[in-house]
Amino acid sequence: MITLGCDIGSLFSKVAVMDGDDIVASGTAATTGNIESEIKDLIDGVLKDAGIDRGNIECTVATGNGADLVKDAGFVEDEVTCVAAAAYFYIDKVDMAIHIGGQSITAMSMDEDGEVTNLMHNDKCASGSGRFLEAMSRKLNIEITDIDPLAAQSDKDVLISNQCAVFAESEVITHVNNGEKLPDIFAGICASVANMVVAQGRRFSSAEDYTLTGGVTRIGSVVDVINSKLSGNYHAFPHDPGLAAAIGAALLGATE
């Protein structure tokens, strides 16, 4: 059975196609204006690359903020449901997933069937989301993909302590003006994001095995800080963590 999961976020649209239990195609596109045609183009492109005929898709499941914009979706699932499903499916004994989205961090605990038993979003007034990382890299003219290698060169603790993203940005500018080096600043930015995630994870103190999802977790410097501070065993999500919700949606398409 071929299913398609479609995660429409505020910054990116993500698509994953599954044939049974195998991921056969996937793709990501920035969402800007004309979303409906963007989604269509993204899906068409992904299917074309994988050589799958659109007619073979048996079920399309949409998730994310803009899920209602996916016109031919069979049904819509909550993002947490999808993330939990994906995490559960690929990781043997996971009982918590923390999803770092564009604007919020969501921790969710799961039972032995992969059903969400509790969830919690991060506090507002938080500089710890993907959006913050993106804004900072834009500000400092660094590609998101370059953050990790850059932060890895850091040899000094530069603290970003403002919890308001607006003021945190001023703080970053102050650091720049004080002559702090970019690697140190980015390491500081990564740590501030990571600390938000840690606080969130610690709210599920009984969790023993956790995974991290969302595009931000591609950045090793963020993940390293999280793992050094969060108790419990970390299990890396075995596919692109940015696609977790889309994969989960595709998985659920075949289950329902």
Added chain:
Amino acid sequence: MLFAGIDVGSLTAEAVVLNSGGIISYESMNVLPNPVDSAHEVMGRLLKKQGLGWDDLHYTVSTGYGREKVQEEGMAQQNISEISCHGFGAYTENLEVRTIVDIGGQDAKVIKLNGNGELADFVMNDKCAAGTGHFLEIMCKALGVTLDEIGPMSLSSRKPVRMSNRCSIYVETEVIHYLQRGESKVDLAAGINKAMAERVVALVRRVKVEERVMMTGGVAKNIAVRKELERMLGTRMLDSKIDPQIIGAYGAALLAQREGAR
């Protein structure tokens, strides 16, 4: 004798050179990652344009976020806060001005002057929901228009979209959400400018506005924000004859002239 002001902010850097007769030349650019480089570049461009060298500058004052580093690197003899510089620049520009609303890239401030152009009071954004140039910049990016376009385009809106978030971070998502759902860019631009003006007014309320009011900083060029502000404050703003974006650097140069003469 030549005096100079260098204003390195969070988004743009400006340089102004003047003599006793007034402004000789000015220059403006987007900042580089390093404030010292920005200062060097913006003043370098100006000097090159005028066929001058750094040594021709008798006294220079730096201001803005990078003011200290610029001084440390020897490009200025003194650094003065952007609040004083904006105040003095605006006052010299028009002696009637008593209140200045300055919207910079990262900070918004309201400056009050006494009859002698001295700083009488000021407030800066410490609270949520500040309206800054950065806010507009991000919104423009979301809309896919330039900072120059967002003002004029919104004037034709009949039905500005109401932004329902106070926090500027969340407004961005809101704008994307509306875009995804097919709201017109014109109405969104109008909504954004209105939200911006509301934020500025909230700051202005914290000082008792004294006539007359001048708006400086890059956002002053946004006709829609300006009009909305005039409406909300019930006052017509003074026009600055020089580019409102360079008032800070102009003030710095004027203060350099004063300090350098001491």
Added chain:
Amino acid sequence: MEINQQGLFDRVAKIMELIERMQYKLSDEELEGLMNFLPPDSRHSLSAFFESRFRDTSIIFLKAISNWILRARIAPEQGKKAIIVPFNFPVEFIHGFSKAYPITSEVLSTLGVVALEGQGERYWDMAMGLGLPDHICSSNTIELGSMLGSVDFKPQAIVSAAPGGCDVNAKIHEFVSHYLDIPQYILQKPPDDSERGMEAYIKYTNTLISELEEFIGEELSEDRLRSVLGKANRCTELYYELWDLHKARPSPVPNIFSLYIYAIRFSIWGTDEAITALEAMVDLCKKRLEAKAYPAKEERARTLWVYTSYYFDFPNLFNWMEESGYSHLGDGLDLFFPQPVDLSSMDTMVEGLATAAWNMPMTRQVGGESMSRQWTEDVVHSARELNADCAIYCGHHSCKQTWSVVSILRKELMDRLGVPLLILQGDSWIRKMTPISVIQHEIEEFVNNVVSSKKKTKRKLRKRRQNNNQQQGE
């Protein structure tokens, strides 16, 4: 500078005049005709009251409240002292004086948000214009901002019962008292659960009585107090009737009634109007219970709100929930568990007043020796009694006392009852902090994932995972 200078109280009173003239029974057409007079914000908010399934009862309730406001307006001309009280002060205390009249700042703010075009935000802006921090409580600041910044009804004194229960509240009262130069009287709560705490509290209550007697120029009359507290006792009975009705599945109590209950508690408790309104509410719920009437197909989740709710969009919170099958079993402000007052002597009645004040919401919970203990006990007790599936904390960023310990409440609720707690964030009175659409989304997401999943059949991912893992292993 152009700012509309008309104050919140005066504007609310105008809307209340309309309500006072309203007929008790209104057809849809008549209602539509009336609503057309109102500006869009007011029309939208007020429409929540007029859902046909509880319209008649709402009108009785609204008339009781409008009567209260309109009497407050004429109180000074009748030689009565208009006294601002906070929500956590038993109003029957002031109703006990013939020459004084209580006005509750939080109720006024809420009415302003509900009834006015622009939702009273301009008054918040006035307070911010003075430089007050944006993390203080909007429930007070909207009304008090109006007093500080506009031409408005001015009270003659302010009573504060918040010291010990809420810093923000107590602080803003102090500010207003100095800014308007009116006397401030205080009933402070010792954070002490022992007998010593109650003893001190009774002393403080007696001191407050003498201070008020002197200010009002009237001795608290035993007969009048007995009459007021007698009516308060009747309100208490009706409160527990509604409490019991809440227990039924599906809940026969309209969601918005949880708000009516404490609106009555905070303004007219101990008056005939209060009794009439509560009786009408009980009647309606009994009828709904008999008919097993519920606005949605099924009751999907029974939610207990642990502190406040959101008040800037009634239709899209209370009524939306109800129509989605989410019962609102009341919130923390309903948890004041009134006790019948012994009317036999002045002493027993004063003790009754002190006990009532001690048990006012917030004072009783976070004003206790521990900020979390009594709060947790009350929520656990209520969740158990009312068969709640989940609890929801509306985290107004101003409520530092509850934000301080909500993590403890969350853990205790889960450990002791297995009831999950959803933590929301947003200003209860200002729509711009968190839009209602976000709040709705989070409630749905929580119910779908955490509450309903317990009921629905499990997905079959487990088996698939095992198969998948086996294949991988092979």
Added chain:
Amino acid sequence: MKMEDVLEQAAVMQNEYLKKYKSDGGRVIGYACIATPVEIVEAAGMLPYRLRALGNNRTEIADAHLSRFNCSFCRSVLQLGLDGTYDFLDGLIETNGCDHIRGMFENWQYVNPSEFFHYVRVPHVMTEDSLEYFTNDLRLWSEALQKHFDVAISEDDLWSAIRQQDRIRAKLKKVTEMRERDEPAFTGTEVMAAFLLGTAMMSTDFEKVLDRLIEQRENHKITDIKARLLLGGSATDEVEFLEMIESQGGHISADNLCYGSRAFWGREAGESGDPYAVLAGMYLENLPCPRMFVEFPYRRDLMISSVERAKTDGVILVHNKFCDVHGVDNVQLRLALEKRGIPVLSLEKEYGATADLGRMKTRVQAFLERIAG
């Protein structure tokens, strides 16, 4: 001890003296706010240690318990309470300073309970009845302390501790006077460091430090001051914050901070009486903290008299984001000061954020440019 040593020792959690005191078997009792009569701890032969956050602004452990709407000072303290930094304390005294600090204690005890923990319940309004309540509460605390640590506190012990603290208070006052001189003998930063060190020493030994400092600086003169300032507001133990202000030419000639002069100003014990009643009166009647809810005129007059006495050109009122009591009080104070023509700068900042200093610096610099003419 020289001034440099004071500055250095005030900047660490456990100063050298405290380490030695602990290793010699001394007991240390933590407390949080200036409503706590430290005399009772000293009378029991233990060291009263005022909790600080030392500019720490890592809060990821605390943030799982307190929320981001709680002030960052309290979150920082909780972090230190939960990460083990404060494990050297032998006991902990809670006071209901504000809702944030109550929450801080409650979460600390919920997660990592102290062996000895006692709640001293401080009334929010000063009346005859509340004074009596507070007196009894102090007695209960003393009894609990005696019982748990198996020590005895006699009336004489208490009186001698009161007398000792009276001497400290007098000397702290002397230090502030030296800071207020036209040509000050101390910077505001130095005085703050000395105050802070005093919150982590036995008073008998701290007295010697003060004696030395006063002696060393008796003829010291600081010149080149652009403007004289009063610094007031919420819990500020970040010496670097004062340093930032003074590095720009502002001299902090007076303060109204609880880690500063609020902790001793106006507090003088009477001659005799029930020592608990004396302590209760002394601490509750002189509690210029905005957590008292009807005493604004007292706080206002205290500040105005400080401004006049120390001849300050302006006042900086600071509060940590989400601090309610100071957030509101600072507005009342600003309005009152401005009415008298005294310039005021209001700052809302994040606790301990060293990089927030950049944002603050612009404001302070502009304020100094304004008032220094």
